[in-house]
Amino acid sequence: MKTDLEIKNDVLTELKWQPNIEETEIGVTVNNGIVTLTGMVSNLPKKTAIENAVKRISGVKAVAEEIKVKYTDSDKKSDIEIAKAAISALEWNASVPSEDIIVTVEDGIIYLTGELEWEYQKSFAKRTIEHLYGVKEVINNIDVKPKVTPQNVESQIKKAFERSANMDAKNIKVAIHNQELTLSGTVRSMKEKEDAEIAAYHAPGIANVINQLEVEYSPIYL
Numbered sequence: 001m002k003t004d005l006e007i008k009n010d011v012l013t014e015l016k017w018q019p020n021i022e023e024t025e026i027g028v029t030v031n032n033g034i035v036t037l038t039g040m041v042s043n044l045p046k047k048t049a050i051e052n053a054v055k056r057i058s059g060v061k062a063v064a065e066e067i068k069v070k071y072t073d074s075d076k077k078s079d080i081e082i083a084k085a086a087i088s089a090l091e092w093n094a095s096v097p098s099e100d101i102i103v104t105v106e107d108g109i110i111y112l113t114g115e116l117e118w119e120y121q122k123s124f125a126k127r128t129i130e131h132l133y134g135v136k137e138v139i140n141n142i143d144v145k146p147k148v149t150p151q152n153v154e155s156q157i158k159k160a161f162e163r164s165a166n167m168d169a170k171n172i173k174v175a176i177h178n179q180e181l182t183l184s185g186t187v188r189s190m191k192e193k194e195d196a197e198i199a200a201y202h203a204p205g206i207a208n209v210i211n212q213l214e215v216e217y218s219p220i221y222l
Helices: 004-017 044-055 079-092 119-129 153-163 190-201
Strands: 026-031 034-041 062-069 101-106 109-116 137-140 172-177 180-187 208-211
Touching (some): 004 026, 004 034, 034 044, 044 062, 044 190, 079 101, 079 109, 079 119, 109 119, 119 190, 153 172, 180 190, 190 208
Parallel strands (some): 034 062, 109 137, 180 208
Antiparallel strands (some): 026 034, 101 109, 172 180
Protein backbone atom coordinates (compact mmCIF):
# COMPACT_ATOMS: atom_id res chain seq x y z
CA MET A 1 0.00 0.00 0.00
CA LYS A 2 1.23 3.47 -0.84
CA THR A 3 2.23 5.84 1.94
CA ASP A 4 0.70 9.32 2.13
CA LEU A 5 4.05 10.78 1.04
CA GLU A 6 4.14 8.56 -2.05
CA ILE A 7 0.59 9.58 -2.96
CA LYS A 8 1.43 13.26 -2.51
CA ASN A 9 4.50 12.94 -4.75
CA ASP A 10 2.38 11.19 -7.40
CA VAL A 11 -0.22 13.98 -7.21
CA LEU A 12 2.40 16.70 -7.65
CA THR A 13 3.98 14.82 -10.55
CA GLU A 14 0.60 14.33 -12.23
CA LEU A 15 -0.22 18.03 -11.92
CA LYS A 16 3.06 18.90 -13.64
CA TRP A 17 1.90 16.88 -16.65
CA GLN A 18 -1.42 18.69 -16.94
CA PRO A 19 -1.54 21.43 -19.60
CA ASN A 20 -2.37 24.96 -18.46
CA ILE A 21 -1.99 24.03 -14.78
CA GLU A 22 0.64 25.59 -12.56
CA GLU A 23 1.19 23.00 -9.85
CA THR A 24 2.75 25.68 -7.65
CA GLU A 25 -0.72 27.30 -7.38
CA ILE A 26 -2.15 24.17 -5.75
CA GLY A 27 -1.60 23.04 -2.17
CA VAL A 28 -1.65 19.27 -1.62
CA THR A 29 -1.96 17.41 1.67
CA VAL A 30 -2.63 13.69 2.14
CA ASN A 31 -3.97 11.94 5.23
CA ASN A 32 -4.74 8.22 5.15
CA GLY A 33 -5.15 8.30 1.37
CA ILE A 34 -7.50 11.31 1.43
CA VAL A 35 -6.12 14.14 -0.71
CA THR A 36 -6.98 17.74 0.15
CA LEU A 37 -6.47 20.31 -2.60
CA THR A 38 -6.31 24.05 -1.89
CA GLY A 39 -5.39 27.13 -3.87
CA MET A 40 -6.86 29.47 -6.47
CA VAL A 41 -7.31 29.08 -10.24
CA SER A 42 -8.52 31.37 -13.01
CA ASN A 43 -11.47 29.31 -14.29
CA LEU A 44 -13.75 26.38 -13.45
CA PRO A 45 -12.50 23.99 -16.21
CA LYS A 46 -9.01 24.23 -14.73
CA LYS A 47 -10.38 23.38 -11.28
CA THR A 48 -12.27 20.38 -12.70
CA ALA A 49 -9.20 19.16 -14.61
CA ILE A 50 -7.12 19.20 -11.42
CA GLU A 51 -9.68 17.21 -9.48
CA ASN A 52 -10.06 14.63 -12.26
CA ALA A 53 -6.30 14.23 -12.59
CA VAL A 54 -5.93 13.49 -8.88
CA LYS A 55 -8.77 10.95 -8.92
CA ARG A 56 -6.94 8.90 -11.55
CA ILE A 57 -4.00 8.27 -9.23
CA SER A 58 -3.87 4.84 -7.64
CA GLY A 59 -3.97 4.83 -3.85
CA VAL A 60 -6.21 7.91 -3.61
CA LYS A 61 -9.27 7.02 -1.51
CA ALA A 62 -11.05 10.39 -1.66
CA VAL A 63 -10.51 13.98 -2.75
CA ALA A 64 -11.44 16.99 -0.61
CA GLU A 65 -11.41 19.82 -3.13
CA GLU A 66 -11.16 23.33 -1.67
CA ILE A 67 -9.81 25.14 -4.73
CA LYS A 68 -11.37 28.55 -5.40
CA VAL A 69 -12.09 30.12 -8.80
CA LYS A 70 -11.28 33.81 -9.09
CA TYR A 71 -11.62 35.79 -12.30
CA THR A 72 -9.84 39.09 -12.86
CA ASP A 73 -11.98 42.24 -12.96
CA SER A 74 -11.64 42.44 -16.73
CA ASP A 75 -12.72 38.81 -17.15
CA LYS A 76 -15.80 38.93 -14.90
CA LYS A 77 -19.26 38.34 -16.32
CA SER A 78 -22.45 39.65 -14.75
CA ASP A 79 -24.92 37.17 -13.30
CA ILE A 80 -27.41 38.09 -16.04
CA GLU A 81 -24.84 37.38 -18.77
CA ILE A 82 -23.98 34.03 -17.19
CA ALA A 83 -27.67 33.10 -16.84
CA LYS A 84 -28.39 33.91 -20.49
CA ALA A 85 -25.38 31.87 -21.63
CA ALA A 86 -26.41 28.92 -19.45
CA ILE A 87 -30.00 28.90 -20.71
CA SER A 88 -28.82 29.10 -24.31
CA ALA A 89 -26.34 26.22 -23.83
CA LEU A 90 -29.00 24.02 -22.25
CA GLU A 91 -31.42 24.74 -25.09
CA TRP A 92 -28.81 23.64 -27.63
CA ASN A 93 -28.14 20.32 -25.83
CA ALA A 94 -30.57 17.78 -27.30
CA SER A 95 -29.91 15.39 -24.40
CA VAL A 96 -31.30 17.82 -21.84
CA PRO A 97 -34.99 18.88 -21.65
CA SER A 98 -34.17 22.51 -20.87
CA GLU A 99 -37.83 23.44 -20.34
CA ASP A 100 -37.78 21.37 -17.13
CA ILE A 101 -34.72 23.14 -15.68
CA ILE A 102 -34.61 26.40 -13.71
CA VAL A 103 -31.35 28.37 -13.80
CA THR A 104 -30.43 30.80 -11.01
CA VAL A 105 -27.11 32.67 -10.82
CA GLU A 106 -25.66 34.39 -7.77
CA ASP A 107 -22.15 35.87 -7.71
CA GLY A 108 -21.01 33.65 -10.58
CA ILE A 109 -22.41 30.45 -9.03
CA ILE A 110 -25.11 28.67 -11.05
CA TYR A 111 -27.88 26.85 -9.19
CA LEU A 112 -29.86 24.27 -11.17
CA THR A 113 -33.29 23.14 -9.99
CA GLY A 114 -36.20 21.32 -11.60
CA GLU A 115 -37.24 17.74 -12.21
CA LEU A 116 -35.89 15.25 -14.77
CA GLU A 117 -36.56 11.60 -15.54
CA TRP A 118 -32.97 10.35 -15.86
CA GLU A 119 -29.80 10.84 -13.85
CA TYR A 120 -27.70 11.19 -17.00
CA GLN A 121 -29.84 14.21 -17.98
CA LYS A 122 -29.04 15.82 -14.64
CA SER A 123 -25.34 15.10 -15.17
CA PHE A 124 -25.39 16.41 -18.76
CA ALA A 125 -27.10 19.60 -17.63
CA LYS A 126 -24.22 20.38 -15.28
CA ARG A 127 -21.52 19.43 -17.78
CA THR A 128 -23.16 21.60 -20.44
CA ILE A 129 -22.73 24.80 -18.45
CA GLU A 130 -19.79 24.30 -16.09
CA HIS A 131 -17.28 25.34 -18.78
CA LEU A 132 -19.03 28.63 -19.60
CA TYR A 133 -16.88 31.69 -19.15
CA GLY A 134 -17.36 33.46 -15.84
CA VAL A 135 -18.84 30.48 -13.98
CA LYS A 136 -17.28 29.84 -10.57
CA GLU A 137 -19.28 26.76 -9.60
CA VAL A 138 -22.39 24.78 -10.55
CA ILE A 139 -24.70 23.55 -7.77
CA ASN A 140 -26.89 20.82 -9.25
CA ASN A 141 -30.11 20.52 -7.21
CA ILE A 142 -32.21 18.95 -9.98
CA ASP A 143 -34.47 16.16 -8.73
CA VAL A 144 -34.57 12.85 -10.60
CA LYS A 145 -37.95 11.12 -10.63
CA PRO A 146 -37.95 8.17 -13.05
CA LYS A 147 -41.17 7.08 -14.69
CA VAL A 148 -39.89 3.53 -15.18
CA THR A 149 -40.01 0.89 -12.42
CA PRO A 150 -36.68 -1.01 -12.18
CA GLN A 151 -36.89 -4.47 -13.77
CA ASN A 152 -33.95 -6.87 -13.66
CA VAL A 153 -31.80 -3.84 -12.89
CA GLU A 154 -29.32 -5.76 -10.74
CA SER A 155 -28.56 -8.18 -13.58
CA GLN A 156 -28.22 -5.31 -16.07
CA ILE A 157 -25.82 -3.44 -13.82
CA LYS A 158 -23.59 -6.46 -13.25
CA LYS A 159 -23.43 -7.14 -17.00
CA ALA A 160 -22.50 -3.50 -17.61
CA PHE A 161 -19.65 -3.82 -15.10
CA GLU A 162 -18.42 -7.02 -16.76
CA ARG A 163 -18.40 -5.37 -20.19
CA SER A 164 -16.14 -2.58 -18.98
CA ALA A 165 -12.45 -3.15 -19.65
CA ASN A 166 -11.57 -0.63 -16.93
CA MET A 167 -13.53 -2.22 -14.11
CA ASP A 168 -12.99 -5.30 -11.95
CA ALA A 169 -16.61 -6.41 -11.52
CA LYS A 170 -16.05 -9.45 -9.34
CA ASN A 171 -15.55 -7.40 -6.16
CA ILE A 172 -18.56 -5.11 -6.65
CA LYS A 173 -21.90 -5.93 -5.02
CA VAL A 174 -25.26 -4.43 -6.01
CA ALA A 175 -28.35 -4.07 -3.80
CA ILE A 176 -31.63 -2.42 -4.82
CA HIS A 177 -34.47 -1.14 -2.67
CA ASN A 178 -37.33 0.65 -4.41
CA GLN A 179 -35.55 3.15 -6.70
CA GLU A 180 -32.34 3.31 -4.67
CA LEU A 181 -29.26 1.29 -5.62
CA THR A 182 -26.37 0.61 -3.23
CA LEU A 183 -22.87 -0.30 -4.41
CA SER A 184 -20.53 -2.04 -1.97
CA GLY A 185 -17.28 -3.98 -2.12
CA THR A 186 -13.87 -2.87 -3.34
CA VAL A 187 -12.37 -1.21 -6.40
CA ARG A 188 -8.82 -0.37 -7.42
CA SER A 189 -9.01 3.42 -7.81
CA MET A 190 -11.19 6.50 -7.33
CA LYS A 191 -11.74 6.54 -11.11
CA GLU A 192 -13.08 2.97 -11.01
CA LYS A 193 -15.37 3.92 -8.12
CA GLU A 194 -16.78 6.83 -10.10
CA ASP A 195 -17.18 4.73 -13.26
CA ALA A 196 -19.20 2.16 -11.31
CA GLU A 197 -21.49 4.89 -9.97
CA ILE A 198 -21.99 6.38 -13.44
CA ALA A 199 -22.88 2.96 -14.86
CA ALA A 200 -25.35 2.39 -12.02
CA TYR A 201 -27.08 5.71 -12.65
CA HIS A 202 -27.70 4.70 -16.28
CA ALA A 203 -29.94 1.83 -15.16
CA PRO A 204 -33.64 2.41 -15.86
CA GLY A 205 -35.74 3.43 -12.89
CA ILE A 206 -32.86 4.27 -10.53
CA ALA A 207 -33.35 7.61 -8.77
CA ASN A 208 -30.40 7.46 -6.38
CA VAL A 209 -27.11 5.59 -6.05
CA ILE A 210 -25.39 5.12 -2.69
CA ASN A 211 -21.73 4.49 -3.44
CA GLN A 212 -20.15 2.58 -0.55
CA LEU A 213 -17.33 1.14 -2.64
CA GLU A 214 -13.94 1.26 -0.94
CA VAL A 215 -10.71 1.92 -2.78
CA GLU A 216 -8.28 -0.91 -2.19
CA TYR A 217 -4.89 -0.16 -3.69
CA SER A 218 -3.23 -2.96 -5.62
CA PRO A 219 0.44 -2.63 -6.59
CA ILE A 220 -0.20 -4.45 -9.88
CA TYR A 221 -2.83 -1.90 -10.96
CA LEU A 222 -1.36 0.98 -12.97
